[in-house]
Amino acid sequence: RHLYTCTQNSLSLIISVFVYISTFYQAVLQALEDGLKKADADPSVKAVMICGENGKFSAGADIRGFSSPKTLGVALGPIVSLIESSEKPVVAAIEGVALGGGLEVALGCHYRVAHAKARMGLPEVTIGLLPGAEGTQRLPRLIGVPAALDMITTGKHIPATEALKLGLVDEIVEENTIEAAIRLANKVIGQPLGPRRLSLKPVPKLPNMEAFLQEAQVKVKRQARGFLAPELCFQAVQAATQRPFAEGVRRERELFQVLLSSGQAQALQYAFFAERAVHRWATPAQPTAASTFTVAGQGLGTMGQGIVTSLVKANIPVVALEQNLEYLNKGRKAVMVLLEREAKKMEGGAQKLDFHNPARLQFTVDFNLLHDVDLVIEAVFENMALKKEIFHKLSNICKPGALLCTNTSALDIDEIASATSRPQQVIGTHFFSPAHVMRLLEIIYGRHTSPSAIATAMQLAKDMKKVGVVVGNCFGFVGNRMMFPYVEQAVFLLEEGSRPEAVDQVLEDFGFKIGPFRMSDLAGLDVGWRSRKGQGLTGPSLPAGSSARQRRGQRYSPLPDLLCERGRFGQKTGKGWYQYERAGGRTATPDPWIHGFLSQYRDTHRIETRYIDQEEILERCLFSLINEGFAILAEGIASGPEHLDVIYLNGYGWPKHRGGPMFYASTVGLPRVLAKLQKYSEAHPDVPKLRPSAFLKKLVAVGNAPLKEWMSYLSRQSPKL
Numbered sequence: 001r002h003l004y005t006c007t008q009n010s011l012s013l014i015i016s017v018f019v020y021i022s023t024f025y026q027a028v029l030q031a032l033e034d035g036l037k038k039a040d041a042d043p044s045v046k047a048v049m050i051c052g053e054n055g056k057f058s059a060g061a062d063i064r065g066f067s068s069p070k071t072l073g074v075a076l077g078p079i080v081s082l083i084e085s086s087e088k089p090v091v092a093a094i095e096g097v098a099l100g101g102g103l104e105v106a107l108g109c110h111y112r113v114a115h116a117k118a119r120m121g122l123p124e125v126t127i128g129l130l131p132g133a134e135g136t137q138r139l140p141r142l143i144g145v146p147a148a149l150d151m152i153t154t155g156k157h158i159p160a161t162e163a164l165k166l167g168l169v170d171e172i173v174e175e176n177t178i179e180a181a182i183r184l185a186n187k188v189i190g191q192p193l194g195p196r197r198l199s200l201k202p203v204p205k206l207p208n209m210e211a212f213l214q215e216a217q218v219k220v221k222r223q224a225r226g227f228l229a230p231e232l233c234f235q236a237v238q239a240a241t242q243r244p245f246a247e248g249v250r251r252e253r254e255l256f257q258v259l260l261s262s263g264q265a266q267a268l269q270y271a272f273f274a275e276r277a278v279h280r281w282a283t284p285a286q287p288t289a290a291s292t293f294t295v296a297g298q299g300l301g302t303m304g305q306g307i308v309t310s311l312v313k314a315n316i317p318v319v320a321l322e323q324n325l326e327y328l329n330k331g332r333k334a335v336m337v338l339l340e341r342e343a344k345k346m347e348g349g350a351q352k353l354d355f356h357n358p359a360r361l362q363f364t365v366d367f368n369l370l371h372d373v374d375l376v377i378e379a380v381f382e383n384m385a386l387k388k389e390i391f392h393k394l395s396n397i398c399k400p401g402a403l404l405c406t407n408t409s410a411l412d413i414d415e416i417a418s419a420t421s422r423p424q425q426v427i428g429t430h431f432f433s434p435a436h437v438m439r440l441l442e443i444i445y446g447r448h449t450s451p452s453a454i455a456t457a458m459q460l461a462k463d464m465k466k467v468g469v470v471v472g473n474c475f476g477f478v479g480n481r482m483m484f485p486y487v488e489q490a491v492f493l494l495e496e497g498s499r500p501e502a503v504d505q506v507l508e509d510f511g512f513k514i515g516p517f518r519m520s521d522l523a524g525l526d527v528g529w530r531s532r533k534g535q536g537l538t539g540p541s542l543p544a545g546s547s548a549r550q551r552r553g554q555r556y557s558p559l560p561d562l563l564c565e566r567g568r569f570g571q572k573t574g575k576g577w578y579q580y581e582r583a584g585g586r587t588a589t590p591d592p593w594i595h596g597f598l599s600q601y602r603d604t605h606r607i608e609t610r611y612i613d614q615e616e617i618l619e620r621c622l623f624s625l626i627n628e629g630f631a632i633l634a635e636g637i638a639s640g641p642e643h644l645d646v647i648y649l650n651g652y653g654w655p656k657h658r659g660g661p662m663f664y665a666s667t668v669g670l671p672r673v674l675a676k677l678q679k680y681s682e683a684h685p686d687v688p689k690l691r692p693s694a695f696l697k698k699l700v701a702v703g704n705a706p707l708k709e710w711m712s713y714l715s716r717q718s719p720k721l
């Protein structure tokens with residue numbers, strides 16, 4: 001909004017462009033263009049400095065504006081060229097963030113000065129696009145192909161210190177960035193600008209450029225699994241290595257248009273805002289212990305270790321408790337290994353991990369040390385009796401205001417709370433494994449959980465840099481409840497004639513990192529087996545005379561139980577739905593034993609084997625999961641479809657470029673989802689999860705309502721959501 005220019009010795013005017021989350025970026029671009037032209041034409045102006053406002057350079061374009069193609073990055077390209085071609089040195093003063101179009105503007109400048117705390121990146125790939133304002137052509141010329149490819153295909157934000165090492169910025173400062181940029185501008189007045197114009201520079205050569213690119217392309221393709229943007233980002237950078245600048249820019253624009261019309265960009269942009277909408281979710285109450293928790297982690301198994309590690313990473317003081325010294329020492333060792341690893345990753349960054357200080361992290365077997373903590377996260381074995389015993393003890397020992405959280409993936413929060421004298425302070429916190437890596441935290445409120453307890457758990461998620469999603473209490477909550485019918489269909493498909501590798505392949509082609517059978521093998525088949533035994537579906541508590549393939553009048557497949565009875569627990573035993581090179585091995589190979597076992601099983605149960613095509617595999621698995629999502633919304637277990645999508649994107653490996661299951665359903669079209677469910681349900685009348693939910697039917701009946709209107713068709717919402 002202001003134009004300062006540097007005269008020989010004094011500062012008179014600076015362009016200050018604020019494009020942080022602005023919906024007016026067209027106006028900003030115009031102002032930038034006008035200001036530059038004015039500065040160029042004014043002989044009293046000797047140099048130009050571009051900065052942001054309020055300590056932020058630019059977060060790039062307003063993502064909401066991407067729905068109208070005319071207002072896109074391509075409009076920025078000529079302005080970046082204009083900056084670069086200026087006859088007066090232009091210096092970028094980068095504070096806060098320089099992202100996307102913001103960083104492309106900085107790349108057009110002849111010099112870049114950054115504050116030590118600034119972050120830079122080209123995150124377009126994460127919203128399904130590529131840097132379309134010549135960034136894919138300038139960045140490799142500045143920092144080389146490997147580093148540029150890494151930044152552009154991952155979209156990662158890098159700290160200023162790393163940017164300096166890469167040569168992305170010329171200088172970093174701890175104090176006033178703008179003054180430093182002006183100093184630099186004054187210093188370079190009169191120096192030749194040719195060598196500072198990135199479009200004129202060759203892309204730095206690599207001795208093995210072709211081999212490097214080939215390898216990089218394979219890696220990008222492997223990781224992308226149908227997600228177009230990383231591959232097209234790669235192609236744009238590759239063009240920089242093969243063509244002159246202007247031709248590279250033309251290629252960049254072509255690829256940008258492909259992405260824009262792919263549908264994937266819309267899905268990713270939906271996901272971006274869905275995550276923020278879930279973050280914004282608030283109860284009328286305030287958190288009781290915001291940001292000053294002392295947390296006790298109870299139980300140092302795999303989950304507990306991850307939870308303690310993420311608490312320490314979040315700079316929250318932790319008391320880690322185990323039931324005996326043997327388990328404590330084992331847990332402590334594992335936590336220390338994780339923390340050392342995390343500390344290494346953070347080396348060179350602004351933040352240090354403080355975990356050798358007993359005031360920050362303490363290990364104990366003494367329950368009484370929990371007396372003063374603000375919040376406890378219990379992470380013991382998934383067993384109701386054990387959890388109730390612990391909650392009873394916690395309720396007696398912890399101070400009156402302390403929040404009691406249980407890490408459970410399916411158990412009833414109300415029943416756990418009933419063991420305490422303070423059910424209003426009991427809440428479920430479902431972490432995902434590995435808990436120090438996975439961002440999702442399902443926060444489950446019970447019948448008596450108070451709004452301030454929910455607010456405190458949300459605050460905890462925020463402090464731990466996790467995506468907290470508040471949901472109601474039901475078996476499996478949201479994520480696992482939707483997962484059950486998906487896995488159930490996968491197993492039914494095996495009964496009917498498919499193979500684990502065929503089902504997995506279809507879902508991996510859809511974009512999941514691993515299909516349901518690889519996932520079961522990884523998680524351990526015994527986990528579900530234990531749960532089914534607990535529910536009386538298999539094992540000794542199964543009533544005598546039960547039919548092998550029916551439970552409570554519904555279709556049931558005993559296949560996973562039969563595998564467990566044979567000791568096939570998955571990766572840990574070297575055999576499950578696949579075979580592995582050894583117990584604990586990770587390379588899954590189709591197992592002829594399983595194929596033989598399945599055909600014998602079909603013979604025994606007189607099931608006619610049939611060929612099942614990819615469409616049926618995909619639809620039965622995904623539509624049954626989505627159908628459950630509609631039931632969850634109708635029951636008021638979640639606030640809206642965005643919440644379900646955020647859970648699936650952050651906790652269940654749902655491919656981001658498909659926007660989440662409910663968004664996906666909206667792109668397929670609800671009438672089609674309904675018609676397919678009806679068809680499969682008629683073919684399998686004993687499978688209730690294929691019966692279309694009443695809410696889905698209603699949305700179709702009102703004319704395929706758009707996703708953002710779905711909730712308005714429900715009369716009942718949970719009072720706590």
Ligand SMILES: CCCCCCCC/C=C\C=C\CC(=O)SCCNC(=O)CCNC(=O)[C@H](O)C(C)(C)COP(=O)(O)OP(=O)(O)OC[C@H]1O[C@@H](n2cnc3c(N)ncnc32)[C@H](O)[C@@H]1OP(=O)(O)O
Nearest residue numbers: 017019058059060061062063073076100101102105123276
């Ligand atoms: C001086 C230089 C001039 C430069 C001119 C640039 C003109 C650009 C022209 C063309 C460019 C095209 C390419 C692009 O730039 S694509 C966009 C690339 N940028 C991004 O992807 C950044 C996305 N945002 C983030 O990563 C984060 O929001 C961050 C900026 C790091 C801030 O994080 P945090 O502090 O955690 O805050 P939130 O994420 O919660 O965001 C706060 C609210 O702001 C909304 N937001 C953020 N970024 C954008 C955006 N780019 N467009 C629209 N809205 C954005 C976000 O939704 C939050 O709002 P709400 O809670 O209401 O949803």
